[in-house]
């Protein structure tokens with residue numbers, strides 16, 4: 436069984452992509468809605484939450500963990516890999532690789548939470564492969580609460596996006612990484628604001644593809660016995676969580692609170 440966690444519902448964009456690309460695998464998801472957002476919190480706190488989330492998924496039978504959260508991937512991957520025996524897959528590498536392949540002019544924009552931007556993980560990962568590339572980052576701390584609240588197409592959301600994306604508009608970027616798994620839900624207004632010529636990189640689909648390739652190379656890691664199940668857990672819920680989840684999957688969803 437594949438285990439996936441995020442600070443809330445944003446990681447469901449990854450889970451949805453995994454369901455579509457790997458329909459033969461069972462999946463279990465944990466959204467830590469009680470503690471969302473992670474982005475403004477310290478690395479130490481995010482690491483502690485990530486350990487707990489991983490333990491939860493392993494106790495339910497997960498054999499591989501996807502950290503479907505850029506903030507947790509930025510600061511907790513190393514610790515989780517040291518702590519746990521199962522493969523831990525993060526979302527930064529697949530998105531960074533795709534951004535490098537997509538960029539023609541070597542000017543890449545990154546939007547993410549404060550934790551992700553502060554960690555410098557994207558400039559580091561891209562710089563290691565392509566030192567000549569320029570990476571321009573902007574933290575967008577208000578976007579996660581807006582998505583969790585279901586404000587996907589509101590005027591206020593577009594105004595905030597305009598403010599956040601403004602500095603990137605002058606940088607001649609041709610590629611923009613949606614460096615937070617909540618942001619694919621804002622793809623339309625982001626694309627409208629940044630312009631059609633800028634390619635958006637969605638870490639959720641890139642990560643699902645990465646997991647697929649990993650499982651082709653390592654088929655013994657995740658078992659495929661019995662009926663395929665997709666179970667979605669959360670540490671709490673809100674009035675809008677289920678609505679946003681159903682928007683992501685385009686089907687009725689059940690969120691099990693535990």
Ligand code: DGL
Pocket residue numbers: 441442443445446471472473474475503504505506507548551579614615616617
């Ligand atoms: N989806 C998480 C990410 O990719 C959101 C983090 C947060 O809760 O602030 O970074």
